[in-house]
Amino acid sequence: GAGVSQTPSNKVTEKGKYVELRCDPISGHTALYWYRQSLGQGPEFLIYFQGTGAADDSGLPNDRFFAVRPEGSVSTLKIQRTERGDSAVYLCASSLGLADYNEQFFGPGTRLTVL
Amino acid sequence: TQLLEQSPQFLSIQEGENLTVYCNSSSVFSSLQWYRQEPGEGPVLLVTVVTGGEVKKLKRLTFQFGDARKDSSLHITAAQPGDTGLYLCAGAPGTSYGKLTFGQGTILTVHP
Numbered sequence: 001g002a003g004v005s006q007t008p009s010n011k012v013t014e015k016g017k018y019v020e021l022r023c024d025p026i027s028g029h030t031a032l033y034w035y036r037q038s039l040g041q042g043p044e045f046l047i048y049f050q051g052t053g054a055a056d057d058s059g060l061p062n063d064r065f066f067a068v069r070p071e072g073s074v075s076t077l078k079i080q081r082t083e084r085g086d087s088a089v090y091l092c093a094s095s096l097g098l099a100d101y102n103e104q105f106f107g108p109g110t111r112l113t114v115l
Numbered sequence: 116t117q118l119l120e121q122s123p124q125f126l127s128i129q130e131g132e133n134l135t136v137y138c139n140s141s142s143v144f145s146s147l148q149w150y151r152q153e154p155g156e157g158p159v160l161l162v163t164v165v166t167g168g169e170v171k172k173l174k175r176l177t178f179q180f181g182d183a184r185k186d187s188s189l190h191i192t193a194a195q196p197g198d199t200g201l202y203l204c205a206g207a208p209g210t211s212y213g214k215l216t217f218g219q220g221t222i223l224t225v226h227p
Contacts, residue, residue, distance in 0.1 A: 004157070031213055042121075042203050042217030043158065056214055091157050095213070104215065106157025 004107035021077040025094030035091040121218035136189045138204035147206040
């Protein structure tokens with residue numbers, strides 16, 4: 001079966017623009033996670049969903065960041081008024097559920113560059 | 116301040132050598148996971164350790180969880196060039212299910 005897919009793979013935008021990053025989780029996975037990874041660092045948690053609802057959005061850095069998962073499958077991470085500091089690889093992961101040590105399967109990421 | 120401290124940050128060795136990567140924290144984790152990540156790809160789970168003192172082996176890789184469940188190590192025997200990559204430890208402290216905290220990673224390069 002297909003793994004987690006993310007589109008686009010690369011996104012270059014100008015400071016101040018709006019971007020949307022898409023994640024298609026593994027079919028049947030109810031939990032979906034977004035992480036951000038800067039160069040030379042480990043991934044940093046942003047938000048996770050159980051079904052359609054955001055179970056924990058405490059990692060979103062500010063109100064320019066927003067994520068949705070309207071039908072409990074595909075999720076979109078939205079960034080308004082992008083800043084150069086938003087440049088990073090945005091990783092999406094999914095898992096069967098939300099229990100402890102449920103294996104999270106990661107997508108290849110979207111590399112966002114803000115000029 | 117990193118919740119999970121990994122060391123060393125960089126490791127460059129020759130094929131056939133052994134190595135150990137450490138992951139330390141002042142917090143207790145109900146479980147810790149080790150991932151390997153290659154350029155342009157997402158992390159891939161290698162192992163999950165759950166019980167304090169647990170040792171798990173995956174071919175030439177040996178993973179250990181500290182007795183107090185605050186630290187873990189990854190030991191690779193007879194490293195090969197195919198082991199090259201970024202190794203990450205991660206865990207969900209307390210009962211924060213799913214909200215993984217990652218270490219900063221160890222970049223391993225194995226030269227033929």
